[in-house]
Each structure stands twice: as C-alpha cells, then as structure tokens.
Amino acid sequence: MQIYNTLERELVEFVPRDQGAVSMYVCGATVQARPHLGHGRYAVVFDVIRRYLSWLGYDVTYVRNVTDVEDRIIAAANERGIDTQDVVEQSYKDFAEAYRLLRVEEPTVEPWATEHIDDMIDLIGTLIGKDYAYVANGDVYFAVRSFPEYGRLSRQNLDDLRAGERVEPEEHKRDPLDFALWKAAKPGEPSWESPWGPGRPGWHIECSAMARRYLGDDFDIHAGGHDLIFPHHENEIAQSEAAFGTVFARIWLHNGMMNLGGEKMAKSTGNVVDLLEVLSLHEPTAVRLLYLRTHYRKPLDFTQEALDDAEASLQRLWAFRRRVEGPVEDPPDAEAMARFRAAMDEDFDVAGGLGVLFDVVRDGNRRLDDGEDIGGLIAVFDEIMGMLALDERSDGVADLADLIGEIAERHGAAANVDALLDRREQARTSGDFEAGDSIRDELAAIGIVVEDTADGARWHRR
RNA sequence: GGCGACGUGGCCGAGUGGCUAGGCAAGGGUCUGCAAAACCCUCUACCCGGGUUCGAUUCCCGGCGUCGCCUCCA
Numbered sequence: 025m026q027i028y029n030t031l032e033r034e035l036v037e038f039v040p041r042d043q044g045a046v047s048m049y050v051c052g053a054t055v056q057a058r059p060h061l062g063h064g065r066y067a068v069v070f071d072v073i074r075r076y077l078s079w080l081g082y083d084v085t086y087v088r089n090v091t092d093v094e095d096r097i098i099a100a101a102n103e104r105g106i107d108t109q110d111v112v113e114q115s116y117k118d119f120a121e122a123y124r125l126l127r128v129e130e131p132t133v134e135p136w137a138t139e140h141i142d143d144m145i146d147l148i149g150t151l152i153g154k155d156y157a158y159v160a161n162g163d164v165y166f167a168v169r170s171f172p173e174y175g176r177l178s179r180q181n182l183d184d185l186r187a188g189e190r191v192e193p194e195e196h197k198r199d200p201l202d203f204a205l206w207k208a209a210k211p212g213e214p215s216w217e218s219p220w221g222p223g224r225p226g227w228h229i230e231c232s233a234m235a236r237r238y239l240g241d242d243f244d245i246h247a248g249g250h251d252l253i254f255p256h257h258e259n260e261i262a263q264s265e266a267a268f269g270t271v272f273a274r275i276w277l278h279n280g281m282m283n284l285g286g287e288k289m290a291k292s293t294g295n296v297v298d299l300l301e302v303l304s305l306h307e308p309t310a311v312r313l314l315y316l317r318t319h320y321r322k323p324l325d326f327t328q329e330a331l332d333d334a335e336a337s338l339q340r341l342w343a344f345r346r347r348v349e350g351p352v353e354d355p356p357d358a359e360a361m362a363r364f365r366a367a368m369d370e371d372f373d374v375a376g377g378l379g380v381l382f383d384v385v386r387d388g389n390r391r392l393d394d395g396e397d398i399g400g401l402i403a404v405f406d407e408i409m410g411m412l413a414l415d416e417r418s419d420g421v422a423d424l425a426d427l428i429g430e431i432a433e434r435h436g437a438a439a440n441v442d443a444l445l446d447r448r449e450q451a452r453t454s455g456d457f458e459a460g461d462s463i464r465d466e467l468a469a470i471g472i473v474v475e476d477t478a479d480g481a482r483w484h485r486r
Numbered sequence: 487g488g489c490g491a492c493g494u495g496g497c498c499g500a501g502u503g504g505c506u507a508g509g510c511a512a513g514g515g516u517c518u519g520c521a522a523a524a525c526c527c528u529c530u531a532c533c534c535g536g537g538u539u540c541g542a543u544u545c546c547c548g549g550c551g552u553c554g555c556c557u558c559c560a
Contacts, residue, residue, distance in 0.1 A: 033490085053560070066560035096558065099518045175489095184488040185556060227558085228505065249560030254489090256559085280491085281554070290559055317509075322492075329490075333498060340509080345522060348532065368499085376500045379508040386508095389525055393516090457519065464522080475523045484523090 025080075026370045028321065029247075030253060030276040031177055040244050041274070045083040047239040049273065050427060051231060051248035051256070054091040055115035059122045060296035061326055062249070062282035062289040064303075068312050069279045069320040070247050071128040079411045087238045088131040088407050090116065091232060092138050093224055098213055107136075108214055122299045125308040127413040135234045141216045143233035144225045146265055148205045148218075156266040156384060159336060160196035161365075162208030162221045168201045171262045177276065178254035181249050199213060203259055205229050229257040235273070237265065246273035250280055250321075251288075278319075283325040297326060309354065309417055310335040316374045316412065337382075341414065344385045345405060347392055354399030356407050359382050362406055374412070381408050417485065427470045435463055441472060445481045448474075 026035040040046050050070050053063055074086050092112045101108040148164055157166050168174050168182065173187035175182055185201060185350075195204075199449035209215035215222040230306065235243065257276065264272035282289045289296050302311060314334040318324045360380060367376035388401040409415035429439040437443040444463055451460040465473045471486045 051560070062560055069504060179489055180556070181488070227501055251555070251559055279560070286553070288554065293556060319500075330498060337509045373500070379500060382508050393525065476518065
C-alpha cells in the first residue's frame with residue numbers, strides 16, 4: 025500500500041511500526057463554536073482511512089484529541105459573557121452530534137487537553153532541561169533555532185519566514201519565530217500550577233504530549249488539515265523530537281481544505297457553512313458521500329449543485345441494493361473486489377473506488393434485467409458500502425410515524441405504509457384511480473416514494 | 487517576497503506514456519391506467535507554448551490562471 029507522506033512529498037510504501045497494527049493520531053477540533061463543513065471533511069476522510077485499515081485487518085489505535093483550552097475558547101467565552109467550560113461543553117456536543125450523523129466512528133481514545141496538563145508540564149520541563157526551551161516572565165518558549173531540523177515538514181527556511189511581524193507586545197521571545205509552550209496566567213483565564221508559575225499550555229504542546237502517551241514514539245500516522253502543516257505540525261515535530269530524540273510520527277497525512285466560492289472555509293473569515301444546518305436539511309450520508317467523491321488531498325468546493333449531485337448518486341446506489349432482498353451468501357466477486365482494493369491501496373483513492381462501485385451497479389443492473397443471479401456483485405456492493413459506511417441513511421426523522429398515521433386515518437387503513445399500499449391497490453383494481461393517486465401523493469409529500477414494479481408496489485424513503 | 491498544490495468533456499471528478507473511469511445533468515428508450523420511481527442506451531475530454539518519444543492529457547522546461555501556507559484555523 026502506498027501513502028502520500030507530506031514529510032517526503034511523495035508516495036511511500038506503508039510499513040507499520042508494529043506488524044498487524046496501526047497507530048494513528050488525528051488533530052481534532054478546538055471546541056470553541058459550532059462545526060462547519062470543513063470540520064466534517066477531516067472527520068469523514070480520516071474515518072474512512074481508519075476504517076479501510078481496519079477492514080484490511082490491521083488493529084488500528086485511533087486517537088483524536090479535543091482541544092478544550094485555547095485562546096479562541098477564552099475569547100468566545102468573554103464575548104458571550106459565559107464561562108469557558110460552557111463554551112467547551114456546548115461546542116463539544118455540537119461536534120459529537122455532527123460526527124454521529126456523519127457516521128464517523130468513535131476514536132479508540134479521545135484525550136482532552138485539560139486532562140493532560142501534567143504530561144505537558146513534564147514535556148516542557150524536559151525541553152527546558154535540554155536547552156530547547158527557555159522561561160521568560162512566566163512564559164515558556166521553544167527556541168526554534170536550537171532545533172536544526174525546524175522547517176522540514178513545511179519546507180520552510182527559517183530566514184524566509186515572515187514571522188515576527190505580529191509578535192504581541194507582552195511576549196518575551198528571543199526570536200520572533202519562537203512559539204509558546206506555556207503561557208503565564210492572565211486575570212480571568214483558566215490556569216494551572218506549574219514550575220514556572222500559574223498558566224496554561226500553548227496550543228502545540230498538547231498533541232506532542234498526548235500522542236506520546238497513547239501511541240508512544242515513532243508511531244505510524246499523524247493526520248490533520250492541510251492548514252495545520254505550519255506552524256502546528258512543524259512545532260509538534262520540533263517539540264517531540266527535541267525532547268525524546270526519536271522520530272515523532274512516520275507518515276503525515278493532510279486533507280485538502282473545504283472551499284466556499286473557491287476560497288477556503290474558515291471561521292475567522294466568516295466564509296463558512298454550518299455543518300449541523302446542512303445535516304438537518306440533507307441526508308447526512310449524502311454529505312458523507314460528497315466528502316468522499318473528491319480525493320482527500322484536494323480542495324473541495326462546496327456548492328448546492330455538488331451536494332444535490334451526491335444525493336442523486338447515493339439514491340442510485342441505494343436503489344440498486346433494493347432490487348435484491350436481504351443479505352447474500354455468495355462470496356464477493358473477486359475481480360471487482362481487487363479493482364476496489366487497487367484503488368484504495370494507492371493513497372486511499374476513494375473516488376476511484378467509488379468508480380468501481382458504480383461499475384458494479386451498472387453491471388449488476390444489466391444482469392438483473394437479464395434475469396441473472398448477481399449474488400457475487402451484491403456481496404461486493406455490501407462489502408464496499410459497509411466499509412465506507414454509506415450503506416444506510418443516517419437522519420433522525422422521528423415524527424415520520426405520526427405523519428404516516430395521519431394519512432392512514434384519512435384512508436381507513438392501518439398505520440403503516442404497507443397497509444396504505446394495500447389500500448391503494450384495492451382502489452386501483454376497482455378503477456378508483458383518484459383515491460389511489462391520492463395515497464401516493466400524500467406519501468410523496470412526506471418523502472415516501474412509491475414504486476410500481478412488475479411484482480407490485482414497493483416504497484422507500486427519498 | 488519564500489514555500490507548496492492544482493488546472494480533465496455542460497457541471498463534478500478518478501486515472502493513465504498508446505487500450506471507453508465514474509457520477510450528475512441532457513437526449514433517446516423499456517416499464518406503467520396516468521405518473522413517479524427504477525433500469526438500459528447515447529454524449530470520447532484532458533490550460534497554452536516548447537522539448538523528450540514511434541507516440542503525451544500523462545514525463546521535462548517555460549508561460550498563463552486558480553488556490554493554500556508563511557497569524558488562529560480541519
């Protein structure tokens with residue numbers, strides 16, 4: 025299997041540290057506000073990579089952190105006049121709900137930054153002890169120029185960086201490029217005791233501390249958004265490798281940004297689409313498919329057309345599966361399965377894999393029309409759809425039963441769709457098409473599509 | 487200014503040194519009381535200019551364009 029490693033800027037053969045197991049760390053969200061579409065993308069894209077590795081048989085340890093102490097959380101709390109804890113709690117709930125709707129699997133471990141302050145303090149102490157970091161007025165900074173490898177990930181030359189133009193006046197850095205490991209407490213901010221006085225951790229240190237705690241040194245995959253390459257991931261490498269003298273992460277994966285109107289979606293610019301809103305207006309699985317249609321490393325422009333497109337193609341997939349009832353016993357068609365794997369093995373080319381899936385659908389439909397048995401293709405289909413977690417709808421329309429009940433009452437049927445369809449059939453055979461059509465229309469109005477087939481009427485949700 | 491990515495048919499979007507990716511839309515058809523849904527068929531593209539090659543959308547060089555990072559960011 026080949027994976028694109030940002031560190032090398034090329035495809036590398038994947039060889040895990042421990043045979044049969046994969047250790048993976050993903051930079052999760054800073055819980056400061058509601059998630060936008062970009063957050064959904066990183067979550068889904070790395071979820072699929074994780075699922076694929078598991079599907080291949082690897083025992084995957086998947087760590088995704090929660091940043092619950094950070095400048096923007098404090099800013100959000102001040103702005104709204106509430107406690108930082110309330111900001112964190114609400115935002116975390118929103119993220120969790122979005123992940124659930126998108127069918128993102130729970131991480132193996134979900135460490136919270138504030139629960140690992142001791143680990144961070146230890147790490148900072150080690151860095152100071154090795155002269156990679158220094159204390160200044162209660163702050164602790166990492167001395168970038170003490171780490172010769174600095175800039176390797178982002179291909180940046182220290183002298184070319186434009187940092188320093190925005191150094192805050194209260195900072196006491198020796199070099200403008202130095203970054204904070206520990207920030208001295210300010211009034212009204214959450215703080216913890218430390219050997220350097222009360223304060224709170226800088227942003228980058230948490231990932232170094234938590235990744236090491238749960239995955240050790242030299243773990244397999246570190247993933248995150250493309251915008252994290254510099255400075256976040258660059259700084260993580262510097263901290264970890266300076267402190268422990270070992271390789272931090274072997275492979276770095278970065279997902280492309282979600283764009284809106286051709287420009288990056290980011291809260292700071294207001295150029296965002298609210299994720300939970302989209303998920304409430306559209307089938308979440310279609311949003312998942314939207315993310316998956318584009319290779320994870322490329323930018324993805326969000327448009328209504330693109331989402332409608334994804335929704336329509338998802339309907340095609342589901343419609344195919346509806347043509348064959350129940351699970352199949354047959355072994356998956358080997359050729360199709362191999363084509364799918366070949367695509368996925370080349371840097372997780374999910375879009376290419378979806379092409380294989382649609383080939384299976386077309387081929388399957390054709391052979392079904394000819395009255396052939398297509399168990400082997402259905403098995404492939406189920407395998408792939410299950411692996412990608414596209415196999416079922418994921419919304420929570422709870423009041424659908426009530427709506428069906430209302431319709432049933434009007435037509436004197438039992439309160440379920442099948443009874444209504446029986447009713448419609450009676451009406452049609454007695455020539456009362458008006459009554460029959462009315463049932464059909466009313467069901468359509470609540471999102472239930474009636475299909476008349478050679479074997480009678482069937483229904484499904486739109 | 488430095489670093490980097492990308493430019494594929496109406497739209498979206500994989501991939502490849504020579505052999506129709508795929509999806510959506512559109513057009514045609516099958517089915518049907520009507521309709522819908524569903525299914526089938528059709529639609530042969532790779533920014534521009536050089537170069538390498540028997541042959542380039544695919545490799546190399548240059549240009550143009552779009553975007554990202556260099557400040558918080560998935």
